[in-house]
Amino acid sequence: MAGTQAMTLTERRKAATRLDIARTAAQLFTEDGLRATRAEDIARAAGIAPRTFYRYFATKEEAVAPLLAAGAEAWAEAVRAAPAELPVPDALRYAAERALSAADPANAASLEWVRTLLRLTDESPALRAVWADTSRVSETALRAILAERTGTPEGDLALRLAAGVASTAIRVAVEAWASTDEPAGGPGGPAALALRCLAEAGGAVGSSLSGD
Known part of the structure; x- marks a missing residue:
């Protein structure tokens, strides 16, 4: 039971992180333009390392x-x-x-x-x-x-x-x-x-x- 609960908590944290990155990306796309925004810009604004960004998403659009x-x-x-x-x-x-x-x-x-x-x-x-x-x-x-x-x-x-x-x-x-x-x-x-x-x-x- 404890293992299942821990996995559920982990998945929830991952989902929350994905959503936070998504909101950050959308905000930058709106403010700076889609073409001008890089994945690295999204990562920096979201407070994560670029390698962490790429663990969640393959491209900035995703x-x-x-x-x-x-x-x-x-x-x-x-x-x-x-x-x-x-x-x-x-x-x-x-x-x-x-x-x-x-x-x-x-x-x-x-x-x-x-x-x-x-x-x-x-x-x-x-x-x-x-x-x-x-x-x-x-x-x-x-x-x-x-x-x-x-x-x-x-x-x-x-x-x-x-x-x-x-x-x-x-x-x-x-x-x-x-x-x-x-x-x-x-x-x-x-x-x-x-x-x-x-x-x-x-x-x-x-x-x-x-x-x-």
Whole structure:
């Protein structure tokens, strides 16, 4: 038991360090520009040695992955936490309203970081690749969660389609919001846009998995 607890604490510390580096990187990208910022600059600002930075991340662009992944993980876990009696489309809407809500200050701050980073993807293929990989991992996680909720094998075509369409709906909503100056809350925020996208995609998401 003690060994398991120690490992859990170690993993939490590593996750906290990764997130601290990610915030530092995002701040420098915003203040100094993505091209002008080096991995060594991020390491120095984060108070770590360059070799420590490279133990966590292979490139400076990858350093912001934890900030992008945090929102994706929150979305997937919100789907998992949705009441079991909800059909899949309703569970997805339930999750979107919570994971993309700006009511919680910490969540609102996270969304603003995501907006900043997504705007930077216009100038950086490497950063676009990080975002694409985050989206792929999120879709895989969602597929596993939907399989649990419905008792459907993860390889089922309808399940794959539902996870792919739902993930794309969320991604499009977040990207559309990030391209504007709309506040995170309100009709132009990511939660509202996600609900609209999910509504448009409702047929493809729900027809095979909700029993309709």
